[in-house]
Amino acid sequence: MSRLASAFAKPHPALVTFVTAGDGDTAAILDALVAGGADVIELGMPFTDPMADGPAIQAANLRALGAGTTTADIFRIAAGFRARHATPLVLMGYANPMLARGSDWFAQQCAKAGVDGVICVDIPPEEDGDLGPALRARGIALIRLATPTSDAARLPAILEGSSGFLYYVSVAGITGKQQAVQASIEEAVARLKAATALPVAVGFGVRHPEQAAAIARVADGVVVGSALVELVAQHGAEAAGPVRALTAALAQAVHRARAHA
Amino acid sequence: MNAPAAGTNSLRNQPDERGHFGAFGGRYVAETLMPLILELEREYARAKADPAFAAQFDDLLEHYVGRPSPLYFAPRLTGELGGAQVWFKRDELNHTGAHKINNCVGQILLAMRMGKTRIIAETGAGQHGVATATVCARFGLPCVVYMGATDVERQQPNVFRMKLLGAEVVPVTSGAATLKDAMNEALRDWVAHVHDTFYIIGTAAGPHPYPELVRDFQSVIGKEARAQMLARTGRLPDLLVAAIGGGSNAIGLFHPFLDDPVRMLGVEAAGHGLDKQHAASLAGGRPGILHGNKTYLLQDEDGQITEAHSISAGLDYPGIGPEHAWLKEIGRVEYTSATDTEALAAFQLLCRTEGIIPALEPSHAIAAVRRIAPTMGKDQIILANLCGRGDKDIFTVAKALGAEL
Ligand SMILES: Cc1ncc(COP(=O)(O)O)c(C=O)c1O
Numbered sequence: 001m002s003r004l005a006s007a008f009a010k011p012h013p014a015l016v017t018f019v020t021a022g023d024g025d026t027a028a029i030l031d032a033l034v035a036g037g038a039d040v041i042e043l044g045m046p047f048t049d050p051m052a053d054g055p056a057i058q059a060a061n062l063r064a065l066g067a068g069t070t071t072a073d074i075f076r077i078a079a080g081f082r083a084r085h086a087t088p089l090v091l092m093g094y095a096n097p098m099l100a101r102g103s104d105w106f107a108q109q110c111a112k113a114g115v116d117g118v119i120c121v122d123i124p125p126e127e128d129g130d131l132g133p134a135l136r137a138r139g140i141a142l143i144r145l146a147t148p149t150s151d152a153a154r155l156p157a158i159l160e161g162s163s164g165f166l167y168y169v170s171v172a173g174i175t176g177k178q179q180a181v182q183a184s185i186e187e188a189v190a191r192l193k194a195a196t197a198l199p200v201a202v203g204f205g206v207r208h209p210e211q212a213a214a215i216a217r218v219a220d221g222v223v224v225g226s227a228l229v230e231l232v233a234q235h236g237a238e239a240a241g242p243v244r245a246l247t248a249a250l251a252q253a254v255h256r257a258r259a260h261a
Numbered sequence: 262m263n264a265p266a267a268g269t270n271s272l273r274n275q276p277d278e279r280g281h282f283g284a285f286g287g288r289y290v291a292e293t294l295m296p297l298i299l300e301l302e303r304e305y306a307r308a309k310a311d312p313a314f315a316a317q318f319d320d321l322l323e324h325y326v327g328r329p330s331p332l333y334f335a336p337r338l339t340g341e342l343g344g345a346q347v348w349f350k351r352d353e354l355n356h357t358g359a360h361k362i363n364n365c366v367g368q369i370l371l372a373m374r375m376g377k378t379r380i381i382a383e384t385g386a387g388q389h390g391v392a393t394a395t396v397c398a399r400f401g402l403p404c405v406v407y408m409g410a411t412d413v414e415r416q417q418p419n420v421f422r423m424k425l426l427g428a429e430v431v432p433v434t435s436g437a438a439t440l441k442d443a444m445n446e447a448l449r450d451w452v453a454h455v456h457d458t459f460y461i462i463g464t465a466a467g468p469h470p471y472p473e474l475v476r477d478f479q480s481v482i483g484k485e486a487r488a489q490m491l492a493r494t495g496r497l498p499d500l501l502v503a504a505i506g507g508g509s510n511a512i513g514l515f516h517p518f519l520d521d522p523v524r525m526l527g528v529e530a531a532g533h534g535l536d537k538q539h540a541a542s543l544a545g546g547r548p549g550i551l552h553g554n555k556t557y558l559l560q561d562e563d564g565q566i567t568e569a570h571s572i573s574a575g576l577d578y579p580g581i582g583p584e585h586a587w588l589k590e591i592g593r594v595e596y597t598s599a600t601d602t603e604a605l606a607a608f609q610l611l612c613r614t615e616g617i618i619p620a621l622e623p624s625h626a627i628a629a630v631r632r633i634a635p636t637m638g639k640d641q642i643i644l645a646n647l648c649g650r651g652d653k654d655i656f657t658v659a660k661a662l663g664a665e666l
Pocket of ligand 1: 387388509575576
């Protein structure tokens with residue numbers, strides 16, 4: 001079983017955490033995520049123009065690039081992580097940095113560094129040829145996003161060629177503080193799970209353990225990003241401690257969500 | 262609007278049904294926006310086939326925008342350059358002072374057809390922002406314009422105009438706080454307001470179908486110019502010249518001539534020089550993906566977008582519309598560039614020789630005309646797009662020339 005499949009085969013829902021590569025002491029932060037109990041880690045590839053992100057992750061992108069983070073650095077971080085941990089690692093970002101040296105190069109680097117999956121925000125199924133075939137050839141999951149605007153007519157296109165898990169973006173909007181209504185999440189997850197056998201993880205606007213627990217009662221995974229990235233902004237080089245504490249609180253809530261239901 | 266159907270070998274048949282111009286274009290947007298873009302594509306196809314839509318568009322262009330714009334032979338500039346005859350398509354005489362309004366009229370009609378009740382736009386020089394604010398006032402729709410904080414600073418008269426017209430101008434401080442960052446912010450607004458909002462993109466770029474529909478609306482420039490030139494001289498021009506930011510005024514002039522034996526030259530902004538900071542994505546960039554399309558971009562080896570520079574805020578963008586990327590690759594259109602200094606000199610030349618104060622954007626085209634006209638015969642004709650007037654640039658030019666206002 002792949003690392004991603006194992007993470008979603010655990011007897012409890014998965015906590016998926018996001019941080020930006022090169023923002024703060026990334027190796028220490030990744031270790032803190034694992035120690036806190038994250039089941040899947042998304043590592044953001046910084047980009048100058050993060051169109052789908054709100055202020056917190058935009059700022060993290062700029063801090064990472066300002067610190068001189070390169071694509072080579074990101075793969076070094078990923079390879080270092082893989083040498084220390086078995087937790088699945090997913091790269092998340094935008095098309096231009098991923099394709100700058102061609103999709104084959106990118107997929108090959110992912111494979112070498114032990115990256116399990118890729119989420120590319122701005123390559124929809126219509127343009128799959130730019131990235132999908134290269135990833136599939138190397139056995140790297142292509143994780144697609146479904147959104148509140150993905151209706152029944154749209155969903156089959158998204159699912160075709162998706163692997164790893166399906167990421168449900170619970171708000172029509174950018175990453176950050178806006179939260180979806182719980183009822184709308186439940187309805188959407190039910191609809192998605194009826195259409196696919198892939199695990200469904202829900203993200204965007206999830207910040208607190210209670211909220212994460214509520215979502216984990218219906219979804220296979222819960223994604224938390226901006227709240228962790230804000231801790232890195234606030235604590236800088238000392239962020240690992242607070243990141244671990246928040247991750248542990250979230251993990252406890254998510255892992256036990258169904259026991260309490 | 263309805264162009265005569267082009268034959269199968271025509272260069273006017275792009276893009277393909279997936280929105281690709283050869284290897285360029287496409288629809289590279291977040292999944293949230295995909296259904297909207299597909300809906301826009303369907304609705305635009307219906308509008309194109311609807312004579313009532315064309316009639317409404319033509320009527321507004323005639324009575325509100327003031328079209329057709331004149332085709333003007335520039336005798337003293339021609340004399341001064343001592344070569345080919347120089348003619349201008351006078352789109353700077355349009356209502357709001359630039360070609361941008363042609364596109365805004367078309368897009369707001371589409372927005373209303375689609376039942377959208379809120380309009381957003383990005384702007385660099387402020388010309389597209391003013392044109393969008395104008396059509397929003399005309400049709401009574403609320404309008405939010407995203408503008409880089411740097412541009413808000415250097416284009417104050419246009420900021421005030423937009424406010425007078427009832428638009429909300431939101432200064433964008435991320436990145437270099439110029440056009441590219443304003444476009445990021447407009448896209449962020451759009452994903453958060455998918456149900457009621459229409460995004461009026463200001464140039465022939467962005468995800469399909471924008472490059473196509475902006476080109477179609479701007480093609481009124483080339484269609485008029487072609488007919489006017491034939492009526493006045495009985496022949497086609499030898500060379501077309503236009504400045505390129507995202508490429509909308511250039512493609513608007515070029516497209517109706519693509520199947521004719523006419524040379525074409527697009528002029529990018531070389532800023533401080535091609536070896537320094539500039540905005541010439543064809544000359545100094547390579548293909549990549551940004552703002553919904555695959556095209557030439559200024560970027561580093563990791564695919565990070567680099568900041569453009571031009572004295573002209575309207576050309577200060579690190580990308581270019583995908584149809585130009587394709588026309589360059591197939592060799593149908595030639596592309597060159599002009600520096601800030603050359604544009605400033607051309608700006609003053611046109612003021613002195615023709616009594617026309619051009620915008621800094623077409624001043625780049627005039628700079629290229631100045632280089633080329635003397636190398637051509639006196640019986641040859643250059644047609645350049647005078648796509649904007651210079652009122653908005655008076656402060657920038659004064660500063661560059663060291664004058665106190
Ligand atoms: C007068 C004028 N010309 C040209 C441009 C550049 O845009 P495009 O290349 O789309 O024509 C602008 C943009 O603001 C403009 O205001």
